Amino acid sequence: MNAAEKVTSPHAADVLRELHAYRAAEEAMRRRTRNSMKMGENDLAALRFLLRAQGQGRVVTPGMLADHLGMKSASVTVMLDRLTKSGHLTRGAHPTDRRSIAVSATSGSDDEVRATLGEMHRRMLGVASHLDQDGSEIVRRFLLDLATAADGVATA
Amino acid sequence: MNAAEKVTSPHAADVLRELHAYRAAEEAMRRRTRNSMKMGENDLAALRFLLRAQGQGRVVTPGMLADHLGMKSASVTVMLDRLTKSGHLTRGAHPTDRRSIAVSATSGSDDEVRATLGEMHRRMLGVASHLDQDGSEIVRRFLLDLATAADGVATA
DNA sequence: CACTCGTTACTAGTTCGCCTAGGTTTGGGC
DNA sequence: GCCCAAACCTAGGCGAACTAGTAACGAGTG
Numbered sequence: 001m002n003a004a005e006k007v008t009s010p011h012a013a014d015v016l017r018e019l020h021a022y023r024a025a026e027e028a029m030r031r032r033t034r035n036s037m038k039m040g041e042n043d044l045a046a047l048r049f050l051l052r053a054q055g056q057g058r059v060v061t062p063g064m065l066a067d068h069l070g071m072k073s074a075s076v077t078v079m080l081d082r083l084t085k086s087g088h089l090t091r092g093a094h095p096t097d098r099r100s101i102a103v104s105a106t107s108g109s110d111d112e113v114r115a116t117l118g119e120m121h122r123r124m125l126g127v128a129s130h131l132d133q134d135g136s137e138i139v140r141r142f143l144l145d146l147a148t149a150a151d152g153v154a155t156a
Numbered sequence: 157m158n159a160a161e162k163v164t165s166p167h168a169a170d171v172l173r174e175l176h177a178y179r180a181a182e183e184a185m186r187r188r189t190r191n192s193m194k195m196g197e198n199d200l201a202a203l204r205f206l207l208r209a210q211g212q213g214r215v216v217t218p219g220m221l222a223d224h225l226g227m228k229s230a231s232v233t234v235m236l237d238r239l240t241k242s243g244h245l246t247r248g249a250h251p252t253d254r255r256s257i258a259v260s261a262t263s264g265s266d267d268e269v270r271a272t273l274g275e276m277h278r279r280m281l282g283v284a285s286h287l288d289q290d291g292s293e294i295v296r297r298f299l300l301d302l303a304t305a306a307d308g309v310a311t312a
Numbered sequence: 313c314a315c316t317c318g319t320t321a322c323t324a325g326t327t328c329g330c331c332t333a334g335g336t337t338t339g340g341g342c
Numbered sequence: 343g344c345c346c347a348a349a350c351c352t353a354g355g356c357g358a359a360c361t362a363g364t365a366a367c368g369a370g371t372g
Contacts, residue, residue: 011284011287011289011292011293011296012281012284012287012292013281013284014292015284015295015296015297016280016281016284017290017301018295018296018300018303019280020301021299021300021303022299022300022302022306023305024303025302025303025304025307026302026303026306027328028306028307028311029307032309040328040329040355042329042330052253057199058303061349061350062349062350062351063349063350071329071330071331072330072331073349073350074330074331074332074333074350074351074352075297075329075330075331075350076350077350077351077352078329078330078351079329079330082328082329083221084215090245094349095215097338097339097348097349098337098338098339099337099338099339099348099350100338100348100350101347101349101350102347108248116309119309119310120305120306120309121172123305123306123308123309124170124172124175124305125169125172126239126305127298127301127305128167128168128171128172128298129168129301131167131168131171131298133167133344134167135294135298136167136170136171138196138287138291138295139171139174139294139295140167140170140171140174142283142284142287142291142295143174143175143177143178144174144177145180145283145286146178146181146182146251146283147174147177147178147180147181147182148181149186149276149279149280149282149283150178150181150182150185150276150279151181151184151185152279152307153188153189153272153275153276154217154275154277155177155204196316196357196359198359217320218320218321218322219319219321220361227359227360228359228360228361229320229322230319230321230324230359230360230361230362231324231358231359231360232320232321233321233322233323234322234358234359235358235359238358250320252368253318253319253320253367253368254366254368255320255321255322255366255367255368256319256320256367257320257321273325274350
């Protein structure tokens with residue numbers, strides 16, 4: 001038995017505290033954004049998904065949004081009604097499948113999202129850039145282990 | 157101009173990807189837990205808050221829960237009705253203020269939460285323990301910078 | 313003591329968002 | 343040409359949070 005297994009480092013708790021503080025800060029920031037845009041969680045996630053896909057020239061259908069957000073297609077329909085009414089997106093004809101529909105974000109919505117989440121992403125990229133090669137390797141390993149730990153927790 | 161400012165490290169994007177993966181994993185784990193307990197986001201957060209305070213011998217009132225969860229006191233009342241009905245907590249007399257109420261978690265609810273979130277916490281502590289002193293310093297700095305970045309994003 | 317004002321929690325009624333169930337149009341294999 | 347599956351929409355219901363208004367109590371003041 002080596003020391004790392006048996007004794008929890010005195011710094012471990014500090015690291016978790018810092019992790020928790022970060023999560024709280026990010027969550028608060030997302031809530032501010034949602035309040036500012038007067039939207040729910042899924043509405044904003046849908047817009048982000050849409051803008052990212054649009055940036056890669058991919059067509060987005062309501063069904064794809066349902067899969068990505070984990071909601072039923074009927075709920076997506078209502079969400080699209082909502083976001084269309086608020087001027088954030090439009091429904092268009094699907095290029096190949098006439099049963100389906102092509103959803104696209106309006107330019108205004110694009111600007112609005114970029115102004116907040118884009119800024120956030122830039123800042124985070126800046127933070128990550130300050131890591132040297134060893135540092136980024138350590139952080140990546142840490143995050144990977146955390147994700148693995150979360151995945152491994154049984155639902156009981 | 158130094159390289160770290162001008163050129164974003166090729167690893168920076170990888171770190172952010174890993175961060176996103178971790179967030180997704182943790183979120184999924186929390187959702188599994190909530191589904192397993194048949195509770196909403198706030199219900200579980202309230203229980204955690206309650207258990208933590210109880211462990212420190214502090215009395216929790218509905219008003220404190222409202223502040224901590226960011227909801228209105230009326231909504232807390234209904235939530236307490238819900239959680240009382242499901243056997244997760246009880247309302248008792250407040251020791252000093254007879255307008256108020258002392259909320260306390262049942263032992264069954266204690267066990268239930270510990271079985272899942274406690275397990276998660278142990279695993280995370282294990283991951284953090286594998287960092288040496290330099291490593292934990294690097295990670296903490298990284299997380300602190302991220303939190304600062306999130307805090308600094310204006311709502312526009 | 314009597315009054316007043318703020319605090320604390322609750323009740324009633326509304327809103328918002330997601331779900332289930334069922335219907336309509338189109339795609340694609342036989 | 344037929345039939346089943348796929349994709350979206352409509353209708354109705356439910357859960358959870360909000361607003362507004364009520365009742366009981368605490369604390370300070372004349």
